[in-house]
Amino acid sequence: MSTKLKNGQSRYQSKAKVVTIKKFQLLTLAKATHCFNNAEFENYGDAYLEFPVIIQGDGSPSEIFNLYLLKKLEQTIQYDFKTFASIAHQLVDFQRFLEDEQLDFLKFHKLKQLNAIFQYRTRLIEQTNAGLISANSARGRINAVVNFYRFLVTEDLVDHQRYGIPFKDVYKYIAVDNEFGARRKMAIKSHDLAIHVPAKAPNPETIADDGELSPFSIESQTVILKALLKSSREYQLMFYFALFTGARLQTICTLRIKNLIGRKPDSQGFIRLPVGSGTGIDTKFQKPMTLLIPNWLAQDLKIYIDSPQAQQRRQKSSYGESDENYVFLTKLGTPFYTSKAEQQELIEKIKASDSFGARLKLYEGEAVRSYLKVVLLPEIRLIDPQFPSFKFHDLRASFGMNLLESQLQHLPEGHSAMTAVEYVQARMGHRNISTTLQYLNYKSRLQWRNKIQHEYESSLMKYVNSSVNLAGDLS
DNA sequence: GGTCCACGAGACTGTGCGTA
DNA sequence: TACGCACAGTCTCGTGGACC
Numbered sequence: 354m355s356t357k358l359k360n361g362q363s364r365y366q367s368k369a370k371v372v373t374i375k376k377f378q379l380l381t382l383a384k385a386t387h388c389f390n391n392a393e394f395e396n397y398g399d400a401y402l403e404f405p406v407i408i409q410g411d412g413s414p415s416e417i418f419n420l421y422l423l424k425k426l427e428q429t430i431q432y433d434f435k436t437f438a439s440i441a442h443q444l445v446d447f448q449r450f451l452e453d454e455q456l457d458f459l460k461f462h463k464l465k466q467l468n469a470i471f472q473y474r475t476r477l478i479e480q481t482n483a484g485l486i487s488a489n490s491a492r493g494r495i496n497a498v499v500n501f502y503r504f505l506v507t508e509d510l511v512d513h514q515r516y517g518i519p520f521k522d523v524y525k526y527i528a529v530d531n532e533f534g535a536r537r538k539m540a541i542k543s544h545d546l547a548i549h550v551p552a553k554a555p556n557p558e559t560i561a562d563d564g565e566l567s568p569f570s571i572e573s574q575t576v577i578l579k580a581l582l583k584s585s586r587e588y589q590l591m592f593y594f595a596l597f598t599g600a601r602l603q604t605i606c607t608l609r610i611k612n613l614i615g616r617k618p619d620s621q622g623f624i625r626l627p628v629g630s631g632t633g634i635d636t637k638f639q640k641p642m643t644l645l646i647p648n649w650l651a652q653d654l655k656i657y658i659d660s661p662q663a664q665q666r667r668q669k670s671s672y673g674e675s676d677e678n679y680v681f682l683t684k685l686g687t688p689f690y691t692s693k694a695e696q697q698e699l700i701e702k703i704k705a706s707d708s709f710g711a712r713l714k715l716y717e718g719e720a721v722r723s724y725l726k727v728v729l730l731p732e733i734r735l736i737d738p739q740f741p742s743f744k745f746h747d748l749r750a751s752f753g754m755n756l757l758e759s760q761l762q763h764l765p766e767g768h769s770a771m772t773a774v775e776y777v778q779a780r781m782g783h784r785n786i787s788t789t790l791q792y793l794n795y796k797s798r799l800q801w802r803n804k805i806q807h808e809y810e811s812s813l814m815k816y817v818n819s820s821v822n823l824a825g826d827l828s
Numbered sequence: 829g830g831t832c833c834a835c836g837a838g839a840c841t842g843t844g845c846g847t848a
Numbered sequence: 849t850a851c852g853c854a855c856a857g858t859c860t861c862g863t864g865g866a867c868c
Binding site: 433435436439440492493496497500547602603637717718719722726744745746 | 855856857858859860863
């Protein structure tokens with residue numbers, strides 16, 4: 354019996370699943386023969402990698418769900434296998450429900466409560482209330498199924514003329530205040546089976562910055578740095594990079610050797626490194642920004658790059674001994690994170706090959722997360738047994754907190770505290786200053802709140818006023 | 829130590845549209 | 849044309865167990 358709580362196959366008896374086809378190519382019949390095996394086919398359109406297919410509990414492919422995925426593929430301009438995998442996983446949940454309940458989803462009833470989709474919605478709500486899945490997941494699944502039904506109706510695959518369709522498109526009205534305070538209604542298109550997701554109450558113990566982050570105190574940072582001394586040089590440098598630049602894991606792992614060559618420090622002792630779109634270094638959503646790397650860290654990285662250890666890893670890697678290679682590689686020579694640019698190279702390579710067996714393997718930081726939990730955290734707990742579990746991104750939050758504190762400490766006479774906040778906002782790449790203001794508000798920095806209490810509150814009010822949630826005022 | 833797999837959670841972006 | 853914001857869709861991160 355599965356011990357996982359949040360696992361589709363533990364919530365249902367059905368063995369329905371999603372499998373992915375490594376390389377998927379549509380074919381057209383060029384020459385028909387009496388025997389299908391002798392027929393000749395021609396390639397039709399592009400090849401798609403890692404295309405998901407829904408398999409029913411009895412092991413056969415689901416014709417209707419897979420037809421839907423194909424139709425969606427036909428309408429897609431930019432194919433992304435992760436998007437299709439996401440839709441397939443949402444739909445397979447519905448398939449499992451249908452098999453368990455032995456329901457015919459193509460049969461529509463006058464009484465809407467008898468329709469399979471209505472019963473599925475009820476089940477999703479029950480699972481949400483029982484804490485088996487989140488409201489977000491329930492919302493995503495019912496929306497995916499509604500879209501699937503829209504396809505059935507559009508393509509005339511069901512007898513909807515007789516009983517109508519099992520859901521209704523509805524317009525919900527929300528209240529919007531403009532900058533002058535005038536309130537008006539705005540219509541949002543939805544459907545009558547939508548599952549409402551209540552707005553999450555902010556957790557005062559964390560900072561909502563790309564997830565719920567918990568910055569470390571200076572004491573905790575010291576413990577981490579001490580434990581890191583026992584780690585390999587690669588992991589030391591990766592963790593230093595996060596703590597001293599605030600970069601995300603994705604950015605650190607996609608740094609290339611060429612990015613560090615020939616860069617001179619500025620007057621304040623920082624190497625200014627552009628990252629994001631067009632630089633070859635990935636950022637979230639490829640957002641362009643400039644990282645400020647302390648020169649001592651940049652020098653350590655250069656020494657590491659020239660070390661025999663780094664050279665050995667490069668020799669095992671696909672890029673080999675080249676400046677195009679990543680700064681950090683695992684001991685097997687694989688990247689910790691496959692950059693967007695390399696993903697594209699791999700996709701083109703597999704598409705161009707005749708082989709249908711080549712696998713698109715992408716790395717997305719699993720090794721680092723695994724290392725943090727399995728190796729580093731136990732090492733930290735040898736120093737401090739009470740040390741809580743943490744995420745790599747908490748290092749970024751700690752960087753933000755350190756930076757803010759240092760900016761406030763060195764604030765020139767007569768300068769606004771908001772100057773410090775705006776500086777941190779730019780360095781962290783926050784789109785919205787309200788995210789940066791959370792750092793100011795964080796409980797461990799109460800002494801700073803007291804110092805700048807008045808200014809802080811007036812600044813905060815401005816943002817609070819602009820983001821008051823008015824939904825629900827209108828029915 | 830690192831990889832693989834199968835998910836779940838949730839943050840971010842695009843969309844829709846009335847009004848100044 | 850910019851702005852407001854909930855919803856829907858997309859995509860990244862995280863988890864846990866098994867395995868090499």
